[in-house]
Amino acid sequence: MTNEIAPKGTSNLSRRSFLRTGAMAGGIAAGGSLAAPAVLAQSPMVIKMQTSWPASDIWMGFAKEYVDRVEAMSGGRLKIDLLPAGAVVAAFQVLDAVNDGLIDAAHSVPVYWYGKNKAASLFGTGPVFGGSATTMLSWFYAGGGKEFYDELTQQVMGMDVEGLLGFPMPAQPLGWFKNEVNTAADLQGLKYRTVGLAADLMQSLGMSVAQLPGGEIVPAMERGVIDAFEFNNPSSDMRFGAQDVAKNYYLSSYHQASESFEFLFNKSFMEDLDPDLQAILRHGVEAASTSNTATAMDNYSADLQKLQDEMGVTVHRTSKDILDAELNAWDTLIPTLEEDPFMKKVLDSQRAWVERVTFYELMNSPDYALAYEHYFPGKLKL
Structure with missing residues (x-):
């Protein structure tokens, strides 16, 4: 499949037409011969999915784990054309692209829609009341979060999309700094990259914040646009080349401690699929969530060790003074959100x-x- 973009408004129509004609052909085959299903089996429904990640990011591998599971479970009836950020639209534009039918699906995070509506940041990167990402992913599916997210995206924002969350991410590090930051006072005046409500939070701690997609972070650091940053995890950070522009890496923070991936679909496109294919796309998120967790634990831990042992990075635990300051900042921010x-x-x-x-x-x-x-005595250095 090529990456050419159909004119706006035609993508969903052509796919619905395909589904209807495919269903008719299946009905003819059932009443006549067995030849038509064999032909249909050679023409899978191709789903164009773009991520918000550069091709080199480990998260493209995470998205591929979803692709592999969906294609296997569908018995070849579904094929996903997985594309990196920029292949069709920029990293922060995939929501609009899914809504408009330029792509059928996306692999991203809700915080990237903060610019459209701040409430999007609550679905993974909001205040930390004490629950982990696993706690909040459970809230999404068992505590009413999914219904709230549908209300936000479909009613408040008026988008023709459906978002599903998967893979509870480990708490995101405070990030990369050229010099040590031991107290909240050390953060003041720094130009820092983060996204979503974390930008509001860190600004209240005296930082100047730039919201940048992952692929732009290290170049911005090199140009002096920012002088500290966070992205997400040791593996992604190492692949970006974080260790080439800073040597102090601070783990643990309350700025983004409960995030999960978003698997985003054009709602009309999803609803036009056969029920069993819809189920595969939805339950495939659950399967990938487990697989992504295993991949993350393996790679994140190995790459953290590599950063320390081979690349001259000093790994720190964020100080209690900074963590307390973050919680106090959330206390100030929450009433304005409410x-x-x-x-x-x-x-x-x-x-x-x-x-x-x-x-x-x-x-x-x-x-x-x-x-x-x-x-393992003495390793933690708490």
């Missing part, structure tokens, strides 16, 4: 979920750090 009625009801729902679920999680979890220190 002036919006939609954001207020989402935040109320999240707080109620975290209060109940995280109580169980924390009460039930043993102190894993204690066990780790028992078997």
